[in-house]
Amino acid sequence: TTFTCAIAPDAPAAPTRDASTSTSITVDWVAPATNGCAITTYTLYRATEFGTFASVSTANVLTFADTGLTTGVYYRYKVTATNCVGESADSPTVLIPAAGIPSAATALAMTTLTRSTATAQWTAPADTG
Numbered sequence: 001t002t003f004t005c006a007i008a009p010d011a012p013a014a015p016t017r018d019a020s021t022s023t024s025i026t027v028d029w030v031a032p033a034t035n036g037c038a039i040t041t042y043t044l045y046r047a048t049e050f051g052t053f054a055s056v057s058t059a060n061v062l063t064f065a066d067t068g069l070t071t072g073v074y075y076r077y078k079v080t081a082t083n084c085v086g087e088s089a090d091s092p093t094v095l096i097p098a099a100g101i102p103s104a105a106t107a108l109a110m111t112t113l114t115r116s117t118a119t120a121q122w123t124a125p126a127d128t129g
Contacts, residue, residue: 006036009081014092015044018063022071025096028063029079037084049074049095069098 010032018026031039044064045053053076057064069075074097081088103125112119 004036006083006085008086009034009037009039009083009088011089012042012079012081012091014094015077015079016094017096020096020099022099023069024065024067025069025075025077025098026063026065027077027094027096029091031062032081032088034083035085039081039083041082043080043082043087045078045080045090047076049076051076053078071098073098 012029012032015027015029018028020026027044029042039060041058041060042062043055044057046056046066047053056066066075074095076093076095078093079091105122105125107121107123109121110118111121
């Protein structure tokens with residue numbers, strides 16, 4: 001007879017930014033080793049750059065869309081995994097700004113061109129991120 005003793009899961013790797021806008025950040029993470037018992041939930045914690053962590057999601061998913069954020073604020077994220085034995089150690093923390101990628105500038109034109117200078121003009125992007 002063989003017996004397998006389960007222990008709490010390994011800590012997940014740091015969450016990564018999957019996408020972001022000026023008011024939302026989507027993070028995802030990779031499932032860690034289960035250590036003998038299936039993972040039942042992942043808990044994602046969020047804090048502002050210097051704030052206290054609080055749980056924003058407890059579910060059996062590997063991604064989370066965090067909405068209603070403040071534009072330009074940096075948020076820290078970490079995640080834990082839980083199995084039948086208990087909760088893992090925290091993942092490393094990642095720092096992500098609530099900011100999107102701006103759209104491209106348009107109407108680029110050279111307005112002055114001499115032997116020693118060049119002046120360009122353009123229209124600012126509609127979406128500044």
